[in-house]
């Protein structure tokens with residue numbers, strides 16, 4: 001049966017009403033994806049008919065969304081900071097709260113040449129965005145997952161000052177950095193919120209019984225990789241700031257400072273390496 005654009009959007013919205021918090025937006029995004037048209041075009045051409053092949057393609061995407069798959073995996077992209085990033089099920093979907101690490105970094109560090117490493121780079125959201133904002137810096141993005149690194153590499157096309165390396169935290173990293181930045185896995189293994197994140201790789205999410213295993217491992221192995229007066233910056237869970245501050249202070253870091261995101265949730269900590277034993 002021939003359907004119009006408007007009818008397809010209306011049906012898709014109805015089908016997603018019980019599973020998605022944003023059924024209308026999702027319907028527009030998925031119909032846009034199949035028809036390769038903007039949302040404005042869909043609205044202006046609501047009476048235009050859609051061929052049966054495209055109707056079937058839309059229905060297949062709506063079924064995936066209905067099963068709970070995040071829209072970013074269905075479309076294969078997610079916007080972060082100033083650009084769209086390819087995402088696959090091998091990568092965490094970049095989150096808006098992680099933009100806090102961008103804001104802190106750009107506010108604190110000027111354009112002078114620096115060496116920066118982004119540990120657990122995933123799609124490369126932080127590494128690529130920083131490289132684009134600071135062409136004078138040399139950024140290394142690392143991940144334990146070769147599949148995630150292939151996605152990051154694709155996201156970095158045409159950006160010359162970012163490179164990637166497969167490494168479990170510092171195991172294969174040489175040299176020292178002025179800034180170590182990381183949004184590591186930090187969710188507790190038994191956290192009930194993990195059910196809602198089941199489409200994302202567990203490797204990108206969980207950080208042991210208290211969620212802090214990765215942050216501990218990075219702090220314990222970073223000393224020799226920080227330049228004198230270097231800095232380390234972490235994203236962490238909303239209830240982990242005090243613990244992260246303590247871990248950094250116990251490890252000899254100074255000027256340890258916490259930050260909250262736009263929702264007022266404690267979300268990031270930065271510290272300096274001035275008195276570290278190496």
Ligand SMILES: C[S@@+](CC[C@H](N)C(=O)[O-])C[C@H]1O[C@@H](n2cnc3c(N)ncnc32)[C@H](O)[C@@H]1O
Nearest residue numbers: 092094120121122143144168169183184185204
């Ligand atoms: C929370 S995700 C962050 C991804 C990306 N930086 C972002 O902010 O969107 C954590 C990343 O750490 C990586 N990871 C997990 N264990 C690791 C390890 N031992 N060494 C390096 N990377 C690791 C995961 O593969 C994942 O890409």
